[in-house]
Every structure is written in C-alpha cells, then in structure tokens.
Amino acid sequence: MSKLLDISNLQTGFDTEGGLVRAVDGVSFSVEKGKTLGIVGESGCGKSVTAMSIVQLLPQPAGKILGGHITFKGRELVGASTEVMQDVRGDEIGVIFQEPMTALNPVQRVGKQVAEMLMLHKKDLKKQEALTQSIELLKEVGIPAPEKRIMEYPHQLSGGMRQRVVIAIALACRPDLLIADEPTTALDVTVQAQILELLEKLQREHDMGVIMITHDLGVIAESCDDVVVMYAGRIVEKAPVRELFANPQHAYTKGLLSSIPRLENERKTQLETIPGQVASIQQFVDGCRFCQRMNRNTPERPEFKEIASGHWVEACSKCYEGGSI
Ligand SMILES: Nc1ncnc2c1ncn2[C@@H]1O[C@H](COP(=O)(O)OP(=O)(O)OP(=O)(O)O)[C@@H](O)[C@H]1O
Ligand SMILES: [Mg+2]
Numbered sequence: 538m539s540k541l542l543d544i545s546n547l548q549t550g551f552d553t554e555g556g557l558v559r560a561v562d563g564v565s566f567s568v569e570k571g572k573t574l575g576i577v578g579e580s581g582c583g584k585s586v587t588a589m590s591i592v593q594l595l596p597q598p599a600g601k602i603l604g605g606h607i608t609f610k611g612r613e614l615v616g617a618s619t620e621v622m623q624d625v626r627g628d629e630i631g632v633i634f635q636e637p638m639t640a641l642n643p644v645q646r647v648g649k650q651v652a653e654m655l656m657l658h659k660k661d662l663k664k665q666e667a668l669t670q671s672i673e674l675l676k677e678v679g680i681p682a683p684e685k686r687i688m689e690y691p692h693q694l695s696g697g698m699r700q701r702v703v704i705a706i707a708l709a710c711r712p713d714l715l716i717a718d719e720p721t722t723a724l725d726v727t728v729q730a731q732i733l734e735l736l737e738k739l740q741r742e743h744d745m746g747v748i749m750i751t752h753d754l755g756v757i758a759e760s761c762d763d764v765v766v767m768y769a770g771r772i773v774e775k776a777p778v779r780e781l782f783a784n785p786q787h788a789y790t791k792g793l794l795s796s797i798p799r800l801e802n803e804r805k806t807q808l809e810t811i812p813g814q815v816a817s818i819q820q821f822v823d824g825c826r827f828c829q830r831m832n833r834n835t836p837e838r839p840e841f842k843e844i845a846s847g848h849w850v851e852a853c854s855k856c857y858e859g860g861s862i
Contacts, residue, residue, distance in 0.1 A: 541714055541746040542591070543567040547605035549583075549590045552598070558818045559603070560586040562770040565841075566763075568714065573740065573747040575761035575778070577754060577793070581815060582767040584750045585635055588716050591748075592632055593622045610713065628658045631707035633700075635718040635750075640703045641691040647702050648687025651675065654709040674705045679735055697728035704735065711743055718750040733760055754797055758782060763847070766790050769815050769826035772841070773856075776848040786844065788856040789827045825853040 549561040561583045568574045576584045589595045590602055591614070607614040609625065617625070626632065634640050642650055651674055652667035662670075668687065675683035678701040691699055700720065707715060717736065721729035737760060740747055749761055757764055757778065764781045766774040766789065774787040785791045792811035813830040816822075824835040839853035850857050 540567050541570050541610060542748075543606070543608040544587075544591070545606045545608075547587065547590060547607065548603040549586050549595065549600065550603045551596070551600050553819075555819055559821065560770055560818060561590065562821070563605070564765075564767070564770075564772055565605075566765050566772065566775060568746040568748060570713070570746050571740070571744045572762045573749055573760055575757040575764040576748065576750045576767060577752060577757050577764060578767035579752065579793075579815060581818070583770040584767055585718055587767075588632070588718050588748065588750060591716065592626050592630055593617070594626075594632075624658075627654060627707075627712070628710045629712055630714045630716065631710070631712035633703055633707045633715070633717045633720045635722070640706075641699060643691055646688055646690060647675075647694070648672070651687075651702065651705050651709060654706045658710045671705075674709060675702070677739070678702075678705045678708070679731070680705075695728075696724050697731065700724060700728075700732055701735070704732070704739075708739060708743075712745065714746045714748070715740070716748045716750070719752070720749075721756065722751070722753075729756075736760070754793060766793065769821055769829075770818070771826065771851065772849075773827065773851045774849065780845070780848050784848075786848070786850045786857055787827070787853075825851070825856060827856045828853060831855075 544567065545565045547561055547564045548559060550557050550559045564587055566574060576587065578584055591607055595601065602615050605615065609630070614625065648668055648671050651671035652664065655667045655670055656662050671687060672683045675686060680686055680698060680701050694702065720736065721732050724732060733756065736747065739745070749756065751757060761778045764776060764778050765772050766787065768789045774781065774785070774790045781790065782794065785794055796810040816826065816829050822829050823838050825839050828835045833855055835853055835855060839851045841849055842852040843849050
C-alpha cells in the first residue's frame with residue numbers, strides 16, 4: 538500500500554497575549570491511497586488545527602507550525618513556499634471546511650464559484666468550457682438540474698445542496714487527498730447519510746485518500762479504515778477502526794465509546810459520562826493530559842507505544858494499563 542501522507546511529530550502553536558500555546562503537540566499518523574483515516578475527539582482537542590497545518594491555512598499571523606514533518610507524496614510541506622502550497626491546495630489536496638456556509642461566496646453564483654476553482658488550476662481553460670465542466674461536476678455530486686443551479690446563489694440552495702457544491706469545489710481538480718472537517722455536522726441525519734455515501738463513492742472512483750474529522754463516532758464506524766483519537770492536542774490512541782471499537786485501550790477512548798447515546802437509555806448529552814473538562818490550552822501539562830482532567834499527577838509524558846500491529850496507545854500507567862475512569 539502506498540503512503541500518501543505522512544505526518545510525524547507535528548507541533549502547531551498560536552501566539553497569544555498570554556504567550557505561545559501549543560494546540561497540536563507531537564501528532565503522528567499517515568494516510569494511504571484509497572483509505573480513510575478518521576480523527577475523533579472532543580471540541581478543542583486540535584482536529585481542525587491539524588487539518589489547517591497540512592494545507593497551511595492556519596489563522597495568520599498567530600498560527601505557526603513549530604516542528605515536525607508533513608510529507609505528501611514524498612515531498613516535505615513544512616516550510617514549503619506559498620506558491621507551492623497554492624498549487625498543492627485544490628490541485629492535490631482538497632479541503633471541505635467545518636463551516637459550509639462560510640466556504641461559499643454568498644454574492645456569487647454557484648456555477649461561477651466552481652468554474653473559478655477549475656480555472657485557477659487549469660490556466661488555459663476557457664470560461665465557457667469551465668462552466669460546462671462545472672455542470673458535469675455538480676451532476677457528479679448529485680445536484681439535480683445542474684444547468685439551472687449554476688445560475689443560483691448559495692442562499693437559494695438547501696444546506697445539503699450547498700454542501701454538495703462545497704464538495705464539488707473540493708473535488709474540482711481531482712485531488713489525491715481530501716480533508717473533510719466535520720462535513721456533515723450542520724446537516725440533518727438523512728442528508729448526512731447521503732453526503733457520506735457520496736464521499737465514499739467519489740473516493741472509490743478516484744482512489745483518494747481521505748481524512749475524516751468528526752466528533753461523531755457513528756460517522757467514524759461507518760466510513761473509516763483507521764482512527765486517531767485526539768485529546769488535548771495529542772493522540773492518545775490510534776488503531777484500525779474495528780480494533781478500536783472492539784478493543785479500546787486508553788481510558789479516554791473507553792469514555793468516548795461509552796458515551797455514545799443508546800436507545801435504551803434516557804436521552805442525554807453526548808460525552809456526559811466522562812467527568813471533568815479538558816484543561817484550557819494555557820494550562821496543558823507535559824505529563825498525561827487525561828490524568829490532568831482526572832486530577833491525577835503524572836509528571837512525564839507517556840510513551841506512545843504499539844501494543845498490537847497497527848494499534849498504538851499513549852501508555853500512561855493510570856490511563857492505559859488496566860486504567861479506567
Ligand atoms: N487563532 C487561534 N488563536 C489561539 N488559539 C487558537 C486559535 N485557533 C484555535 N486555537 C486553539 O487551538 C485549540 C484546538 O482548536 P481546534 O479548532 O483544532 O479544535 P477542534 O478539535 O477542531 O474542535 P471542534 O470539534 O470544536 O471543531 C483550541 O484550544 C483553540 O482554542
Ligand atoms: Mg474543528
């Protein structure tokens with residue numbers, strides 16, 4: 538299997554009034570062609586910052602990559618020039634951002650937005666030809682009557698249709714890697730299922746690697762081959778999806794899994810079963826951060842250990858070996 542993307546020891550931080558904060562602290566994973574890697578974890582644990590680091594779209598001037606390597610198709614992206622990154626984005630890596638509403642220009646017809654993306658990456662493409670290709674793309678992502686839709690503005694489309702346009706733009710240049718940051722969070726459940734199916738179909742047809750970022754373990758179970766569990770800027774567990782669900786090892790992963798709402802239980806908010814809260818980013822300790830949440834003190838950063846083939850866990854003596862919450 539060929540490695541498309543390899544991230545090793547990524548560190549990303551922000552300059553703030555209170556000093557430098559590290560939102561991503563030593564994250565490593567890789568994505569293979571045709572495979573989907575899921576990133577899951579509670580709000581604020583660094584999922585989007587990891588994604589933005591890969592395509593170098595961190596909020597400026599505060600955000601910066603402080604260390605580590607991002608190797609894409611054998612090329613180092615950390616330190617790559619703005620020009621190189623512009624070519625990579627869209628051409629080789631497509632991104633669907635977390636906010637579908639902000640991804641589109643509200644005052645521009647959707648056809649024009651898709652066509653502009655195509656023209657940006659194929660410099661000799663004529664306007665009319667780009668529009669024709671846009672119609673094809675919109676058809677491909679399941680938009681009915683695309684020749685009419687291209688003349689409409691984003692607000693004239695439903696949420697599901699808008700997200701399809703965002704996907705069409707992300708896929709316009711047939712990227713090798715697609716980063717989908719909460720692509721279905723804003724949509725209702727049936728539309729969510731349609732969008733996930735669509736992404737899978739397009740992935741199969743184009744043999745794309747996909748990074749699927751979500752806080753929804755249902756989405757992970759449905760669509761991922763491998764999963765990375767992030768907690769407070771670090772990976773606490775990484776495994777093939779079946780292995781993670783069947784044999785979770787880290788106390789945080791166990792907590793996430795047991796917090797999935799079940800039909801037989803009374804309705805409750807997600808993740809309710811994990812007590813405490815993630816510490817604020819300024820207060821992150823060097824030692825085990827899940828212990829920090831549990832008011833336990835482990836001064837040393839736990840080793841990230843491969844405990845079975847492809848199954849890695851942050852081996853804190855309290856959160857891993859027999860550890861529970
Ligand atoms: N521009 C910024 N300046 C300072 N800190 C930031 C900035 N952007 C993000 N952060 C911090 O980085 C951390 C990680 O944020 P990130 O957006 O990656 O979380 P996330 O896992 O994607 O959460 P969610 O599930 O809510 O999308 C958070 O603590 C956040 O406060
Ligand atoms: Mg996010």
